[in-house]
Amino acid sequence: MRAQQCLTAVMLGLAAPFLLADHLPLGKGQPHVQPSQSVADTKLQPARIPYIDTHVHFDPKVVSDPSGQIDTALHAASNENAATLIFMPGPYISTDPASFDYEIFVTALKKHLGRLAFEAGGGSLNPMLQASIRAEDSGSGVQQKFKERAEQILSAGAIGFGEMSSEHLSLTSGQVYETAPPDHPLLLLLADIAAQHNVAIDLHLDVVPQTIPLPLGIASPPNPAKLQENLAAFERLLAHNPRAKILWAHAGQDGIGYRTPDLCRRLLQAHPNLYMEIKIDPLLLGKNPPLDASSKIQPEWLALFKDFPDRFVIGSDQHYGSARFTTGPQRWQSVILLLNQLPADLQREIASENARRIFHLPQDN
Numbered sequence: 001m002r003a004q005q006c007l008t009a010v011m012l013g014l015a016a017p018f019l020l021a022d023h024l025p026l027g028k029g030q031p032h033v034q035p036s037q038s039v040a041d042t043k044l045q046p047a048r049i050p051y052i053d054t055h056v057h058f059d060p061k062v063v064s065d066p067s068g069q070i071d072t073a074l075h076a077a078s079n080e081n082a083a084t085l086i087f088m089p090g091p092y093i094s095t096d097p098a099s100f101d102y103e104i105f106v107t108a109l110k111k112h113l114g115r116l117a118f119e120a121g122g123g124s125l126n127p128m129l130q131a132s133i134r135a136e137d138s139g140s141g142v143q144q145k146f147k148e149r150a151e152q153i154l155s156a157g158a159i160g161f162g163e164m165s166s167e168h169l170s171l172t173s174g175q176v177y178e179t180a181p182p183d184h185p186l187l188l189l190l191a192d193i194a195a196q197h198n199v200a201i202d203l204h205l206d207v208v209p210q211t212i213p214l215p216l217g218i219a220s221p222p223n224p225a226k227l228q229e230n231l232a233a234f235e236r237l238l239a240h241n242p243r244a245k246i247l248w249a250h251a252g253q254d255g256i257g258y259r260t261p262d263l264c265r266r267l268l269q270a271h272p273n274l275y276m277e278i279k280i281d282p283l284l285l286g287k288n289p290p291l292d293a294s295s296k297i298q299p300e301w302l303a304l305f306k307d308f309p310d311r312f313v314i315g316s317d318q319h320y321g322s323a324r325f326t327t328g329p330q331r332w333q334s335v336i337l338l339l340n341q342l343p344a345d346l347q348r349e350i351a352s353e354n355a356r357r358i359f360h361l362p363q364d365n
């Protein structure tokens with residue numbers, strides 16, 4: 001870690017994530033790569049062409065000031081050359097007092113449709129999923145309530161369901177560990193609802209191809225001592241309803257080490273309804289990052305994008321309005337550094353054409 005980045009991390013209160021990432025020992029992919037000076041450079045460069053960010057969040061302050069948070073995001077989007085930002089609530093559990101869903105921001109957001117859009121369910125469907133697991137009840141009553149909420153979300157104008165969570169490690173202080181089988185009856189039901197309405201599901205899944213002890217350096221609790229295999233169940237979800245579009249969040253941000261270009265390739269080949277959102281966290285590059293230490297795109301990732309040009313979108317996981325994301329290295333910037341290096345045709349597809357097709361967004365915004 002270079003001194004400047006270390007200083008930046010400390011200033012941002014992020015020394016702990018660095019240490020966690022530095023000590024991840026497991027995984028079949030490449031060794032952990034330190035954030036490079038250029039990835040973490042605070043001199044921000046906009047995208048060369050307008051792009052759609054399919055995965056962004058509000059700061060919890062949105063609960064008291066939705067219009068202010070939206071103005072902040074719109075201002076930032078202009079500087080980034082982002083044509084459209086797709087907001088969604090994070091994958092909350094029901095006991096989280098900070099939990100919110102679309103009701104908080106929908107009125108303010110709808111004044112800017114075109115530049116903004118939203119998915120929902122992270123603050124309601126995801127807590128229902130977690131509650132169903134805790135109660136060991138996924139019977140017809142629970143399913144009916146879940147379906148009603150999903151349909152209410154779409155009636156309100158959401159263009160998908162997100163952020164849903166299956167395996168979600170706690171890698172930073174205060175983050176909650178969440179787990180749910182990817183083929184849980186409520187997720188299979190959501191796939192059917194998504195297929196019926198031709199919308200996408202945005203899913204966070206830290207993939208684990210075989211049960212392993214928790215990698216060193218990842219705290220337990222809140223994470224469990226063992227990570228259960230979840231890949232087979234993820235493939236059952238993908239195969240359950242081939243008309244359900246599943247956007248697998250965070251390609252390129254791998255805290256465990258198994259989300260390699262090879263695994264992504266095999267799954268994209270096997271499941272035509274699988275799409276991936278590219279994310280690069282300059283403060284937590286993790287394993288298998290798509291950019292090398294000088295911010296150049298890694299050849300195996302470039303080959304993957306070229307072989308599946310219609311299956312990737314930008315999904316930076318930027319949190320607009322939060323103090324952590326006000327200064328210093330930005331997630332949107334890292335993924336735009338990647339986008340700006342792509343050949344022109346591929347750049348257009350990943351920047352916006354794929355997202356417009358997946359989410360049925362108009363061409364002219």
Ligand SMILES: [Zn+2]
Nearest residue numbers: 163204249250
């Ligand atoms: Zn996520």
Ligand SMILES: [Zn+2]
Nearest residue numbers: 057090163317
């Ligand atoms: Zn997210």
